[in-house]
Amino acid sequence: MDPELPKLRTFKEDIADAVKKDNVSVVKMAESKRRDRSAEFQEATSLRSPKNLRYILMSLALLIIILLVGGYFFFFYKAIPAVNAPNIVASDIISSDENNTINIGGLTSTAIFNAISNEKRGQLPLGTIEKVTFTVPNGTSTTAANTQQFITALDTQIPFGLLRALDPQFFFGFHSYSDNEPLLILTTNDYGSAYAGMLQWEPDMADNISGLFTTPLGISNTSTSSISTATSTYSFEDKVIDNKDTRALIDPSGNIVFFYSFVDPSTIVFTTNTATFQEILNRLAKSKLIH
Numbered sequence: 001m002d003p004e005l006p007k008l009r010t011f012k013e014d015i016a017d018a019v020k021k022d023n024v025s026v027v028k029m030a031e032s033k034r035r036d037r038s039a040e041f042q043e044a045t046s047l048r049s050p051k052n053l054r055y056i057l058m059s060l061a062l063l064i065i066i067l068l069v070g071g072y073f074f075f076f077y078k079a080i081p082a083v084n085a086p087n088i089v090a091s092d093i094i095s096s097d098e099n100n101t102i103n104i105g106g107l108t109s110t111a112i113f114n115a116i117s118n119e120k121r122g123q124l125p126l127g128t129i130e131k132v133t134f135t136v137p138n139g140t141s142t143t144a145a146n147t148q149q150f151i152t153a154l155d156t157q158i159p160f161g162l163l164r165a166l167d168p169q170f171f172f173g174f175h176s177y178s179d180n181e182p183l184l185i186l187t188t189n190d191y192g193s194a195y196a197g198m199l200q201w202e203p204d205m206a207d208n209i210s211g212l213f214t215t216p217l218g219i220s221n222t223s224t225s226s227i228s229t230a231t232s233t234y235s236f237e238d239k240v241i242d243n244k245d246t247r248a249l250i251d252p253s254g255n256i257v258f259f260y261s262f263v264d265p266s267t268i269v270f271t272t273n274t275a276t277f278q279e280i281l282n283r284l285a286k287s288k289l290i291h
Contacts, residue, residue, distance in 0.1 A: 093171040094283035096131035105137040109155040113211030124176035131173040156208035162197025165190040175276040184270040191265040213258040
């Protein structure tokens with residue numbers, strides 16, 4: 001016969017046995033449990049509890065640190081005077097060793113050419129390039145003239161399509177070689193329009209800008225009639241200079257007055273001699289490496 005399995009006891013029976021054994025009532029047991037839970041709750045919510053006191057002190061310390069850091073940044077940066085952001089100036093097309101300024105505000109084209117001629121006679125160390133910045137009025141002060149303002153001030157007959165194709169930035173100056181050789185660099189964002197416009201401008205270019213490179217066509221009398229009469233003996237010819245295709249203005253003796261070249265699709269260089277042209281090409285190459 002199989003042994004009798006032990007009877008499973010219930011929680012109710014355990015309570016009854018505890019009451020019989022310890023003479024404890026169910027009510028007293030419940031009251032004891034209630035007091036224990038009340039004590040635990042008071043311990044958990046008491047500010048004097050070591051555990052809660054530690055949390056409170058940590059929170060106060062964190063708050064003080066936040067206030068100190070916030071106050072430091074607020075008062076420190078408020079005490080620093082505001083610094084105006086520097087004007088961002090576009091870098092030059094090529095580097096220069098000297099700088100000078102000519103204010104062309106209100107000047108006629110003849111007066112501008114005379115001012116350039118006077119600057120050309122200045123003393124420059126051999127091999128250096130001087131940049132000449134042309135300025136125009138801007139309210140109560142002056143600002144650097146852009147390409148359109150400069151060419152317009154020269155009273156040229158430049159084709160409108162060419163003028164529109166030229167970028168605002170340009171460079172004019174002198175290269176000290178056997179003499180102070182003038183140079184002009186124009187930039188364009190539209191090679192096709194610029195190239196066609198330059199060819200279209202050639203019949204008037206000698207009259208318009210030869211004064212940048214020499215006394216207009218070598219004539220001391222700069223009246224329009226004298227210059228126009230002289231231009232009939234001057235013409236543009238194709239020349240290869242330093243492996244670059246150029247268009248050169250040739251005088252009656254076969255000498256180059258000045259020449260221009262698209263040295264790349266965005267850069268037009270004007271100057272008067274091969275050495276200056278080479279120096280410009282070298283500086284352009286260095287400028288492109290830097291930028």
